[in-house]
Amino acid sequence: MNTNSKGLDDIVVTSSELTLIDGFRGTLSYCGYDISDLTSNCSFEEVVFLLWHGSLPSINELDNFKAQINQNRNIPPQLISLIQQSPKESSTMDLLRTCVSYLSSFDSNLLDTSLEAKMNASIKLLAKIPTILCYSERIRYNQEVIEPNPDLDFAANFLYMLQDKLPDDSFTRVFDKCLVIHADHGLNASTFAARVTASTLSDVYSAITSAIGTLKGPLHGGANEAVMKMINEIKTLENTQSYILDKLKKKDRIMGFGHRVYKTIDPRAVILSNISKQLQSDQGGILYDISTEIENIMKREKNLRPNVDFYAASVYTMLNIPSHLFTPIFAVSRISGWCAQILEQYADNRLIRPRANYVGPKSRTYIPLKDR
DSSP, X not given: OOOOOGGGTTOOOOOXXXXXXXXXXXXXXXXXXXXXXXXXXXXXXXXXXXXXXXXXXXHHHHHHHHHHHHHXXXXXXXXXXXXXXXOTTSOXXXXXXXXXXXXXXXXXXXXXXXXXXXXXXXXXXXXXXXXXXXXXXXXXXXXXXXXXOTTSOHHHHHHHHHHSSOOOXXXXXXXHHHHHHTSOOSSOHHHHHHHHHHHTTOOHHHHHHHHHXXXXXXXXXXXXXXXXXXHHHHOSGGGHHHHHHHHHHTTOOOTTBOOSSXXXXXXXXXXXXXXXXXXXXXXXXXXHHHHHHHHHHHHHHHOOOBOHHHHHHHHHHHTTOOGXXXXXXXXXXXXXXXXXXXXXXXXXXXXXXXXXXXXXXXXXXXXXXXXX
16 A cells, blocks of 8 residues: 655554664654763763664773774875865865765775775764864955864863863863754654665765754754844843744744654753753853743744753854854754764665656657747
């Protein structure tokens, strides 16, 4: 029996041991571990190991895994030159996609189909994507690039390379939680794109290039930047209600609300809301207050709850991260989930080839060109 579902809503296309989402209960888990437990207790590196190997690492396994990441952070000088030659006004996501594709040229084991080779490619991408992003950001603004610090873990090293100073421990912990929250989320659009590419037995770099191109779309990865733009336009807590109600009256979309899967609250939004509240308490400001006011209005007027993008906007802003980097940072984290999903696809592969329900004209009679 053929099932026609626009956008593949609720169509099961594969089995997976990675991420369980219960949209009705509002829960999310990686390999059986609840997302709140992971963000409270695990580093990002531990979560990546979990997604790639199916279990949390021992101390020795984690140390070795961190060492592998550390050893692969540097990028080829040809890639730095490519970044330097790119137009300053070019999209960061466009540059990131191009750089990942170019990286494949430097992998001597690109055509090796073994699991070990694919795992090594995944480690290289996990390690190098933050470097690409930080280098491109600093070059864009004519700043000296900051080389990776071998003494820093993943989250701290990224903030250090981006901001040219050792981050506060509190900022590092918050950013690390954000990376964990965004690590994987089932067959979202970019992950599905990656698995489709991998299902053709193309290489890991090609699959990740597909994922980044998909993440660039504003309906997938760009919502958090749009949320921050909205908050900046609102400016004050007093303006919030009139601004949102006016948008709703015009039937404008309020970004950061609703989710294709969650029928109740997005559990990631709950965690980020608490982080945003704590950051405002520590730093001052009104970003959290405006955000909660928007949330209350949307719940009252549209019965919609915030998704992961909504509170991510205020959190990243209070971490002094510019809004045009919100979506690329999504990729810095999601590379872990993309690679996990790709590795799972390779392990039990079948070419992904869905069908379309044809609704066009039928049985048309050909008319010669001279008679048309």
